[in-house]
Every structure is written in C-alpha cells, then in structure tokens.
Amino acid sequence: MTSWNVNFLQGNKHGNLGHALIILNQPFSAALFHRVWLSCEWRCCADGGANRLYDLFEGDELRSHYLPHLIKGDLDSIRPDVQEYYRSHGVPIIQDNDQDSTDLMKCLSAIHDKEQAGASEQLKVILLGGLAGRLDQTIHLLSYLHKLRKTRKSVVAVTDDNVGWVLDSGEHFIEIDHDVLGQTCGLLPVGINSTKLSTTGLRWNLTDQVSSFDGLISTSNHLLPGENVWIKTSEPIWWTVELKDITTISQMV
Known part of the structure; x- marks a missing residue:
C-alpha cells in the first residue's frame, strides 16, 4: 500500500522538508506559488520558469526574498534582464543544450545530482505547472512522469x-x-x-x-x-x- 497526501499545498515551511520544487514556464497565481515555495527546501527554475518567478513580483525588494537555488535549461526562453538579475544575486544558471532532453528533464537531472552528491534521501518533487498550456508539453509531462514512477517515489504536478x-x-x-x-x-x-x-x-x-x-x-x-x-x-x-x-x-x- 502506497500512501499519498497533498500537505505541500498547506504552505507549511516547517512540515514538508524533503520536497524539491521545479517552476515550469507556465502561468500560476501568487497564492499557489507561495504555498508550494514554502513547502519545499530546494527550488529550481526550468529556463523560462525564471521569467514567471521574476514577473510575479513588482519590486526587487520582495523579489530578492524568493531566489531559486538553480536555473537550468537550454536558456532559449529566459529573458536577458531576468538572467542578469538572478546571476547578479548569485543564483547559478546552467545552460544545457542537449536537444534530447527537455528543460524539465534537465532540472530533474540536477535534483538527482544533488541527491547523489549529498547522499541524501530522495526528494519528493513538486512541479509548478505542466498540466496546462501547450498540448505537446502536457503530453510530454504525462509521459515523463509515467516513466519516472520506476525511479522516483513521488513527482506531483500542480496548477491553479x-x-x-x-x-x-x-x-x-x-x-x-x-x-x-x-x-x-x-x-x-x-x-x-x-x-x-x-x-x-x-x-x-x-x-x-x-x-x-x-x-x-x-x-x-x-x-x-x-x-x-x-x-x-x-x-x-x-x-x-x-x-x-x-x-x-x-x-x-
């Protein structure tokens, strides 16, 4: 018997250690973002997902409180001003031009590398976005998570x-x-x-x-x-x- 819950939607930063967040390049509300951000101990933007995070805030004072641990992808979607802002605030930005993997796959690879380097327990992954927008991207997410069930204990996609x-x-x-x-x-x-x-x-x-x-x-x-x-x-x-x-x-x- 496998047990599941959606406690990460409660936005409790003290009760959901062991979660990693990947922000995809799709719209989301500030309310949903705030809940999943607080519930995760590690956060990553998949290429254009960094634009979504940046645009969520009107000023740099508040924006600076929500810096991801990593931005990764082929970087064909992230805007130059967004890239410059996060780079200037010390956020690692990794360009991976492998055309056989999507930005989502590249971020999952980064999570795997983090787990291997720290010999830590496998993180539960929360994907912000992925179930709306372009149909081909949605089908990719459905397919990829279907495959990931064999190697990861929990990958959940959430939209508004x-x-x-x-x-x-x-x-x-x-x-x-x-x-x-x-x-x-x-x-x-x-x-x-x-x-x-x-x-x-x-x-x-x-x-x-x-x-x-x-x-x-x-x-x-x-x-x-x-x-x-x-x-x-x-x-x-x-x-x-x-x-x-x-x-x-x-x-x-």
Whole structure:
C-alpha cells in the first residue's frame, strides 16, 4: 500500500522538508506559488520558469526574498534582464543544450545530482505547472512522469486548477485535504492499453472495472465529503483532482 497526501499545498515551511520544487514556464497565481515555495527546501527554475518567478513580483525588494537555488535549461526562453538579475544575486544558471532532453528533464537531472552528491534521501518533487498550456508539453509531462514512477517515489504536478500524479500498479491510500481540494477527480489510463480499477471514497466507486481509452474512463468523478480515497489498479494510471480557489491566501511577506 502506497500512501499519498497533498500537505505541500498547506504552505507549511516547517512540515514538508524533503520536497524539491521545479517552476515550469507556465502561468500560476501568487497564492499557489507561495504555498508550494514554502513547502519545499530546494527550488529550481526550468529556463523560462525564471521569467514567471521574476514577473510575479513588482519590486526587487520582495523579489530578492524568493531566489531559486538553480536555473537550468537550454536558456532559449529566459529573458536577458531576468538572467542578469538572478546571476547578479548569485543564483547559478546552467545552460544545457542537449536537444534530447527537455528543460524539465534537465532540472530533474540536477535534483538527482544533488541527491547523489549529498547522499541524501530522495526528494519528493513538486512541479509548478505542466498540466496546462501547450498540448505537446502536457503530453510530454504525462509521459515523463509515467516513466519516472520506476525511479522516483513521488513527482506531483500542480496548477491553479488541479493536481495530479501517477499511481503505479498496486494499492494506494490517498489522504484527502478537503480544505484545498475540490470535489471533482479522475482516473486516467494514460500510456497503457487498459487497467482494472477498484476504489472507495468516491461518489461513483469502481469494482474490478476495466478502464481504457477505447472503453470507460472515470472522469468527473467526485470525492465524498470527509472521506479519504483507496485505489487499486492493475496498471499505472494518472490520478487528478481539482483545487479549490486558494487565491485568498494571505499576502506574501
């Protein structure tokens, strides 16, 4: 049984050590950013993700409090003014022109190198962005996380609309934080021919139900109020759930 939670969405800087953040080149709200930033001990921008971080703030005084540990990519998207600002503040900027890897893959490689160098426990990775915008980039993220399930214990993608990750074959217990998660969820058979699903904690539960792109897909399912979720799947599958509007989070300090 694998256990999951979304505690990183609580923005508790004291309770979520062991998380690494990768900021992708997609829009996100200040409220969501603040929560995931506080919840991570190491932060990296994937190329143009540095533009998103920079543009989140109107002045350098506040911006200087949110410096990433690294910016990495082929650097075809980061603006010159952004690159100069972070370089002047001591942020390492690494250009990697390998055309067989995306900026996301290059940042994951940096996390792996950090873990190897420090002989530390594997970090849980939070991707800010990746489930919106260009379809080809979204499909790449779905594919890449499907592959990463074999080598990393936790890689989660989050946007202002939803959060999602890959459930490998087997049983999973998902602790539902009903304060931040909305009711709509889905189990998506991406990258597989089919899977057999059983669940509890959903409005429309499944019992040994075959799910595939040619058959049934459990979309627009609902979480039950006050309940956690149990899922058993015979093959890897994507789990996704909507987020509530968290833009009312307190102002950054």
